[in-house]
Amino acid sequence: MKNINIPEDFHGVCTWQSPSNIALVKYWGKRLPQLPMNPSVSFTLSECRTVMRTIFEASDRFSLSFTFEGKPNEAFAEKIRRFLVAHSDVFPFLDGLSLSIDSRNTFPHSSGIASSASSMSALVMTLLDIESRLTGEEIDIRKASCLARLASGSASRSVINKMALWGKTDAFDGSSDEYAVDIHDIAAPVFQTFRDSILIVSNENKAVSSSVGHRLMDDNPYASVRYNEANNNAKRLIDALKNADLQCFMDIVEAEAMQLHAMMMCSKPSFVLVKPETIAIINKVKQYRVATGVPVCFTLDAGPNVHLLYPDEHYAAVSRFIETELMTEINSLKHIDDKVGNGASRV
Numbered sequence: 001m002k003n004i005n006i007p008e009d010f011h012g013v014c015t016w017q018s019p020s021n022i023a024l025v026k027y028w029g030k031r032l033p034q035l036p037m038n039p040s041v042s043f044t045l046s047e048c049r050t051v052m053r054t055i056f057e058a059s060d061r062f063s064l065s066f067t068f069e070g071k072p073n074e075a076f077a078e079k080i081r082r083f084l085v086a087h088s089d090v091f092p093f094l095d096g097l098s099l100s101i102d103s104r105n106t107f108p109h110s111s112g113i114a115s116s117a118s119s120m121s122a123l124v125m126t127l128l129d130i131e132s133r134l135t136g137e138e139i140d141i142r143k144a145s146c147l148a149r150l151a152s153g154s155a156s157r158s159v160i161n162k163m164a165l166w167g168k169t170d171a172f173d174g175s176s177d178e179y180a181v182d183i184h185d186i187a188a189p190v191f192q193t194f195r196d197s198i199l200i201v202s203n204e205n206k207a208v209s210s211s212v213g214h215r216l217m218d219d220n221p222y223a224s225v226r227y228n229e230a231n232n233n234a235k236r237l238i239d240a241l242k243n244a245d246l247q248c249f250m251d252i253v254e255a256e257a258m259q260l261h262a263m264m265m266c267s268k269p270s271f272v273l274v275k276p277e278t279i280a281i282i283n284k285v286k287q288y289r290v291a292t293g294v295p296v297c298f299t300l301d302a303g304p305n306v307h308l309l310y311p312d313e314h315y316a317a318v319s320r321f322i323e324t325e326l327m328t329e330i331n332s333l334k335h336i337d338d339k340v341g342n343g344a345s346r347v
């Protein structure tokens, strides 16, 4: 990595926003250096974002101060420091900079929505923006995705507009384990405006961190079957996106959510992240789909919250279903209306 000269009066402010994303085919299981054991496919979200504002100036040594929503947050500052130290060869210019970062999320603080994808991708875009101001070179989105991946695997997908594929598969030319690629061009119009209504079942912190969960796949007796399934599902999902095959899309998305949680339940030690309410919602969604023919399916992240995915034209019907059949039955259920959106951008 070439060293970059920092002018003494170098300073500025930059603000980046980066969204969360929801995996359709799940990344669960990894190898060094943070490479996936199978390809994953995601929708980039629009409403659930991190907005990160950074003040930077030349300094005789690196320093970082970090606040979350205006308040000091040493735990997150430490996570950023560890990432920067581990990859100091990629960001040599940081040696001569002082950074003051304030980060905030557009989604409620304790909503159980993982913020590592949005926050770590916003951080990487910020650093590459500062580098680009020093070198005059444009930000390379592949490099951004690759560095975001090193910070948090799923963050690699958040820099990409609308739909991302991370991981090598012969179903898509140019796919790579190193970075995510944009696949939204291949998808039929119905998927370009897909909705994601996020049902917040619980806002508790995750019982198991995703890094522990990934590691437990190393000794999971079903791991090779799972990786094989995920590879096939990635290929079939890409075809379903191309062919506007909603039935196939829903089958794969739900199977992926179930397999992700099945892997957790048969890890050693096992863990259960779904709640009774999660199961109740899943059953209700299946009944509703059969009764009405509305093409709505569910997926889960590494937690109890349920994402309902469906075409935009069914927004009114699904909203009514959420209000009349889910909110009335499930205590203190909250929801966030989200949809397919663009990747990281400068504010």
Ligand code: PMV
Pocket (backbone or CB within 6 Å): 022, 023, 025, 026, 027, 028, 040, 116, 152, 153, 154, 155, 210, 211, 260, 301, 302
């Ligand atoms: O990016 P990580 O290490 O937090 O892992 C994310 C794993 C899942 O959210 C469960 C699945 C995925 O592909 O996003």
